[in-house]
Amino acid sequence: MPVTVPPISERIRSLASAACPTHVSLNGSAHAARGGVDRDGRPLLLVKPGEPLHGVPASEDVVVTVDLAATRSLGGVDHPRGLLKMQGWAQAVPAADVRDAAVTVAGRCPDEALFAAVEGRPEGPRLFRVDVGFVIYLTGDESGMLDAEDYLGTEPDPIMEAAESMLRHVNEAHRERLRRSVEALTGEPAADAWLWELDRYGATVRAGAESPALIRIPWPVPAAGPRDLERALGHLMGSCR
The missing domain is CATH 2.30.110.10 (Electron Transport, Fmn-binding Protein; Chain A)
Known part of the structure; x- marks a missing residue:
């Protein structure tokens, strides 16, 4: 698995x-x-x-x-x-x-x-x-x-710094696109959406206004580096098209 x-x-x-x-x-x-x-x-x-x-x-x-x-x-x-x-x-x-x-x-x-x-x-x-x-x-x-x-004995996520930079960019400039992507993926209306976590294994979205829920969206394969993570995030953000 x-x-x-x-x-x-x-x-x-x-x-x-x-x-x-x-x-x-x-x-x-x-x-x-x-x-x-x-x-x-x-x-x-x-x-x-x-x-x-x-x-x-x-x-x-x-x-x-x-x-x-x-x-x-x-x-x-x-x-x-x-x-x-x-x-x-x-x-x-x-x-x-x-x-x-x-x-x-x-x-x-x-x-x-x-x-x-x-x-x-x-x-x-x-x-x-x-x-x-x-x-x-x-x-x-x-x-x-x-x-x-x-x-x-464990290291932090090796691409954490790049992930945090991408997360901030999406939350500052592309939240409406993220919201529509979440609706397309879940088939449910999303009143609000923020990127909550971003790592080499996937993204977690905080969706909803009154009682927000955390939705985990895993990547098909773990991101080996920042470029892989950027592509995976781009695919997620393109889900609303």
Whole structure:
């Protein structure tokens, strides 16, 4: 049977790549978090003076739980794509990696404090990295847990960056064509339609106005690269002709 959706470990790694930390829990207390996720899937946290992690010595690590949220902006409104809870060991980012970590965080959570973190002043903001032990996920109707081996041993969708660019273009410029294509494929009226997910195995469309539903449309064969994905998406968009 052909694969129509990404393996769950790949899907969660892809979601994590697009997610932002929202809260971090340490020693039984939780507070708001700012940061990102590095290319290896590990949460990065921007920690400011006065926050619980700030005083942890560089040579030590502590057990933390990081909540992350991935959202999709549709018409200027953010909708949740997935919620992740990662437990692991937080340690200060080594000096040699601080600049790269700051650039990664800036891509998800711009903050002037990142400049001070790069300077490395003892009393200034610090960057921490979390070595993941396990991940609990909730996305749509799916929920479960991945251990570190499954999560860290899987790469995100290799064409995710191109897919996100195409998705944004369709949602910004071709939604009426998408809506008509969904009607042609399903044989049912669609009051509204947005591309919700786009990956090498297919597309997920969010259709409907009052009670939107997610409709999965798999490709005949997985896309091997951006050009294949563009052709598959073009075929989908041409379904209304």
